Amino acid sequence: MTGERRKFRREGEERRRDALIAAALELVAEGGTGAATVRAIADRAGVTPGLIRHYFQSKEDLTRAAYRAMMDAMNADNASVLETAPEAPEARLAAFVAASLRPPVVDPASMGLWAGFIHMVQRDPAMAAVHEATYLHYRDLLQGLIAALPRDTDAATLRAQAIACNAVIDGLWLEGGAAPHQFGPDELARIGVTSVGAILGIDLLPHLPKP
């Protein structure tokens, strides 16, 4: 009833930017870019809408920043898996594949996030570049793991196999995110490791790390 002006605390620029980006990502994951309105983002970040324009030139600017942040986080996650992975080439590869096919990577929200940005990626060249770089980064990581295996293959075969393995992983990731209940516990990781092994002509299943 008093109509008092809302109290607030001054946060550092970095923390506020991160909070706004995190809020935007949550909303995009849940309901697509359409659900990520300026007001909804501000509300979830515990802030009033005007503040967004203090940290970002426009909503599109915030959206681009959020997309970049998401892709950077994905890259970092993938890299960190390899840091704690075993040394034997087969076990490394199996660990990498399995990590991509278990929570929190396989997750409806994660897939929703990815799908939510697709149309902007297709239209905005800057976002397309980020998308492509991240995709190729992942595939290069995978191709490196494959190349380290104790066998010899020519470059063309290596490339084709990396694309194929990447596709299995992406496909399983997609289906796990779209309809999680259709798969048993850790079934996706098992199928993924088995299939990657089949494509490469080696038995990878014994190296599947426990969930």
Added chain:
Amino acid sequence: MTGERRKFRREGEERRRDALIAAALELVAEGGTGAATVRAIADRAGVTPGLIRHYFQSKEDLTRAAYRAMMDAMNADNASVLETAPEAPEARLAAFVAASLRPPVVDPASMGLWAGFIHMVQRDPAMAAVHEATYLHYRDLLQGLIAALPRDTDAATLRAQAIACNAVIDGLWLEGGAAPHQFGPDELARIGVTSVGAILGIDLLPHLPKP
């Protein structure tokens, strides 16, 4: 300057409904559900916005109808491939896989369409049911083709292999739609057929139909 009332022709109910659905699908493919506004849909269908409410109870009603139409078309396309496919089990499977990895199935617009609906599918149980039915229909088709191959496998292996093959196809489809220029002509079909063959333990590449 005259402000004359716009001329029009009366079309049959079916044709108008189809035109509105087609327009909605185009717009969703290009810019997501957010781009498919009532006014934009009507405009593309060559009609004024009010007419939409004459054929659909609400915009959501139209959107659901559009989604169902898209999924039905996908099912029909898949079935029609098998009608004109060869009889030999290996050739049938190869033809089916290849058809899913060539235009017009692999296409940025097609992928945009799929991604545009994801969030509605995740929230609307009716759309989720359609989604799941279509996915399982495709996988069953694939599993049937695999089962027809001259080898014997137990049911559990068959299921896992069908999921894996489906995943390779989906993954390649995804990547072909997201970044078409990264792949050579018909490269996706070749990699897909090769990988499915590897997963199943047979050489399928000789059966790849010409583009």
Added chain:
DNA sequence: CCCCTTATTATACGCTTGCATAATTGCAGG
């Protein structure tokens, strides 16, 4: 040929959107 049904257009309303701008207030430096 005219009339009646209804497919279609036209107009208006309330709400939400992104954005601009003005008013406040938290907080650090003297």
Added chain:
DNA sequence: CCTGCAATTATGCAAGCGTATAATAAGGGG
């Protein structure tokens, strides 16, 4: 303690949204 900066809130606006309803005309049946 107070003064100044800028982080934050508050308010307002034009445009676009989905929807409701009234006006019009197309075109087939008598």
